[in-house]
Every structure is written in C-alpha cells, then in structure tokens.
Amino acid sequence: MFASAFDxxxxxxxxxxxxxxxxxxxxxxxxxxxxxxxxxxRYRGRHFLNRDENGLEKCIGCSLCSINCPVGCIHVxxxxxxxxxxxxxxxxxxxxxxxxxxxxxxxGYCEEACPVDAVxxxxxxxxxxYKRDAFVLKxxxxxxxxxPNQFRVSYLGNTSxx
Amino acid sequence: MIDWIFDFISDYSxxxxxxxxxxxxxxxxxxxxxxxxxxxxxLMGRFQVRxxxxxxxxxxxxxPIADSIKLLFKESIITSSADKFLFHLAPAIVVFTAIVxxxxxxxGEPITIFxxxxxxxxxNLDIGLLFVFAVSSMGIYxxxxxxxxxxxxxxLMGGLxxxxxxxxxxxxxxxxxxxxxxxTGSLNLSDMVNAQETIPNIIIQPLGFLLFFIAGVAETNRAxxxxxxxxxxxxxxxxxxxxxxxxAMFFMGEYINMITMSALVTLLFLGxxxxxxxxxxxxxxxxxxxxxxxxVFIWLRSTxxxxxxxxxxxxxxxxxxxxxxxxxxxxxxxxxx
Numbered sequence: 398m399f400a401s402a403f404d405x406x407x408x409x410x411x412x413x414x415x416x417x418x419x420x421x422x423x424x425x426x427x428x429x430x431x432x433x434x435x436x437x438x439r440y441r442g443r444h445f446l447n448r449d450e451n452g453l454e455k456c457i458g459c460s461l462c463s464i465n466c467p468v469g470c471i472h473v474x475x476x477x478x479x480x481x482x483x484x485x486x487x488x489x490x491x492x493x494x495x496x497x498x499x500x501x502x503x504x505g506y507c508e509e510a511c512p513v514d515a516v517x518x519x520x521x522x523x524x525x526x527y528k529r530d531a532f533v534l535k536x537x538x539x540x541x542x543x544x545p546n547q548f549r550v551s552y553l554g555n556t557s558x559x
Numbered sequence: 560m561i562d563w564i565f566d567f568i569s570d571y572s573x574x575x576x577x578x579x580x581x582x583x584x585x586x587x588x589x590x591x592x593x594x595x596x597x598x599x600x601x602l603m604g605r606f607q608v609r610x611x612x613x614x615x616x617x618x619x620x621x622x623p624i625a626d627s628i629k630l631l632f633k634e635s636i637i638t639s640s641a642d643k644f645l646f647h648l649a650p651a652i653v654v655f656t657a658i659v660x661x662x663x664x665x666x667g668e669p670i671t672i673f674x675x676x677x678x679x680x681x682x683n684l685d686i687g688l689l690f691v692f693a694v695s696s697m698g699i700y701x702x703x704x705x706x707x708x709x710x711x712x713x714x715l716m717g718g719l720x721x722x723x724x725x726x727x728x729x730x731x732x733x734x735x736x737x738x739x740x741x742x743t744g745s746l747n748l749s750d751m752v753n754a755q756e757t758i759p760n761i762i763i764q765p766l767g768f769l770l771f772f773i774a775g776v777a778e779t780n781r782a783x784x785x786x787x788x789x790x791x792x793x794x795x796x797x798x799x800x801x802x803x804x805x806x807a808m809f810f811m812g813e814y815i816n817m818i819t820m821s822a823l824v825t826l827l828f829l830g831x832x833x834x835x836x837x838x839x840x841x842x843x844x845x846x847x848x849x850x851x852x853x854x855v856f857i858w859l860r861s862t863x864x865x866x867x868x869x870x871x872x873x874x875x876x877x878x879x880x881x882x883x884x885x886x887x888x889x890x891x892x893x894x895x896x
Contacts, residue, residue: 409863412862412863413858413859413862415862416606416607416858416861416862417606417858419605419606419607419608420602420605420606422608424604424605424608424609424610425608425609426609426610
C-alpha cells in the first residue's frame, strides 16, 4: 500500500514538473491576424485556375474535374475556341467555370483528374465571407490571384509556383 | 456643530475605523477577483504552452473588465420552473459568506497612524480560525440552494456533491488545523502568526500543511476536486441555470474563497507576515505568500485531471481523515510532554 502511495505521489510530482517545464518553453501560439502560418506544400485550400506561359487559360473545358468531384461542386460549361477569340491552347475552353467552396470538401480530386493541370488547390485558407453568393467562385475570380498564376503539379501532388 | 462632529468622531473612532477598514477590505477583495481571473487564464495558458488572453490591453489586462462588462449586460434568465426566491438568494449567500469569512483574516502587524493604532484586519477575533471555518462552510448553502432552486437534475447533483465534498473535507481541514491550534494554544490568527516568528509551521508540521492544503483545494471546489461543476458529467453543476451577473457572483465567491484559503494556509503554516530575514514589508511578505499559493492553485488545476467521485470520497475518508487524526495525536502528544 505504501509502495503504491509513494508511486502515486511520485507520478503526481512528475505531472507537476511537466506543466512547469511547459511554462518555461516558448508558446506554440501563432498570433494569427498578424502572423500567418506557412501551410505545408501539399495543403489543399482555395482553388485557382492556371494560365500557361503565353497567358492563355490552361483549362480546356473537358469537365473531368466536375465528373470526378465527389460532392458535385464544380460546374463547367465548355465552348469552342475560334481564331478570333482564342482563350485556351486546346480546341475548347471553359466558358463557365464555377466552384461552390461551401460544398467543396477539399479532397483534391479535381486537381488530380485535370489532364492539363489547370485547376490547383493552393494554401489559401482564409475563405470566410459575409454573403453566401461570394462562396460560389466564378471563373474570373479563380483566375485572378496570384499573378502570374502558373502552378506546377508534381507527381506527388505538390503544387508550386512556376 | 463642528464640536459635536469632533466629539462624535472621537467617541466612535473605533467604529468608524472599523467601517472604513471593512469597506476597504471588501472592495480590494472584489478587485482582486478580476485580476485573479486574468492571472489564472494567463498562467493556465503558459502551463499549456499557449499564451492566454493578450489582445485586450497590455498583456490582456483589460480582458477581465471586458468580461465583467459583458456579464453585467447579459440577460438574466430564470427558468419558469425555478424557485425564484431561492434562485436569487443562492449567489448572494455564496458571495456574502466568502467576503465575510475574509474579514477575520489579519494581514499585518498593527500600524500607528496619527496616534491611532490600526490593526491590519477587519476584526481580530479570538475565535478567528473558527469564525473563518464557520462562515466559509456556510457558503455551501448557496451552492446547495442554487442547485435545488434551479429545478434541474444536473444542478441538484452538483449541489449535493458540493455538500458531500464539503462535509468530508471540512473534517480534514479542521483536524489538520487543530495541530497548529494545539501547538499555539490559541484560535486567534495573529497569535498563530506571532508563534511562528522563528520557524514557520510548515517545517514543524509538513504533514499538517499538506493535509490542510489538499483539503483547502477540495473546500474551494477547485480542480482536481471540482466535482460540483464537472463539465463532462453535470454540464456546469450547481450554476448550470445561472447567467449574467448571478453566474458571475458564484464565480466571485469561488475566487474569493480561493484567496481566503490561501491566506489561511499562509497564516497557519507559512508564517503569515513574518519575512524570515528577507527585507520585506510585513504586508508584502503576506501578499507574496498568498500570491504564490494562488499560483499553486492554478498550477494544480492545469496539471491534474478531475478525480472520480467515489475516489474523492475514499480519499477524503480513508486517507486524509486518518492521517489528520494521527497528525493531531502526534502533536497533542508532543504538547502534553
């Protein structure tokens, strides 16, 4: 009985020592609005659409991302490229490209399915807004930021800026 | 007219000084509560490798003021099935008893101002320790009535638990304090401090100190003995149904009890305002010891998980009570020799 009591007291003191040591270490807190975390390179945050080196949209409007999406949050309407109005290097381009990021589960399947690496998920995680409509990202919003939005997708799935 | 006023003041000077002291102590005590809340949140943060509140004001010092403003302006919700009278009475009892029990605590030697000797206490009672125990255990009525009046099973359970815990640990508290009383031969708290002028009681009675401190933590319903407000089982225990300022009053009561208990441990075992060679004002020595004990309270809270209810009872009755009886017997024996 005394042995177990001694053991218990010893363990309590060890516990107190652990918390005391915690006090002397540097806190893990990020001072969030001022200091932002560097997310890991494979972090899947907000979507972006890429442009190629000529400034054309990479997306060819094949809808594979939309088909692959488990929750069906991507809406693509394709249109034909013409000589006067060339938007993408391929035959067709996405006339409408919308992602509902409220519905999105950030699984990254769209990124994987894309044959031309047009859509990527980047490390932007501040996605809050005041209006529901703002969460349905239109094509111009997806293309806008950051400039020049050319990303490389490695075979591991890491997206990096070119 | 002027003469009459002076006569009145000189005739009733002790009463007037007593009133002023009571008001000052009550106000300072109530001001300590927001600071203590801040200290607890900051220190808990540091113990858990985070920062704690640091946004409102420098080091987050204004945070408790912001919190209390929020609590003041919150709607006071009373459930329709609650007993209105007792529901309002319960938090008042808790705060009242907490403040009154502090009134018997001395925190320094008498000082002389303008030829008038003023003791640094509200009331230097000859039954000081007994008074503190009696009044602070009255505070349990507040918790039990709060739990009962809420008409909520969780509140009731919390109230019952706090009563059971109080009964079990009050014994240990009293018996371990009896060791000091036997050695000092007085219930007067300042006599006890004067008896420790050379050696603090913690060196003479380490077991008594340990028992008293553990029972004190349990008495103030602090973690790891915060069974009455166990969030995981009882939502918030006896103050589940309380909101706004009435909830804040329960909170204040708990923190003032914490201060009272730290002050009692300081007076009984750590030598009160004796600074043992350190060049400190007596009152600063006292405040420093109380502050240290409050930090230990917070340290315990951030380290230990809550113990199970049956183990709490077993620990109180089967471990602490026999130990405190042995402690008392031992020091009684020494005194008799």
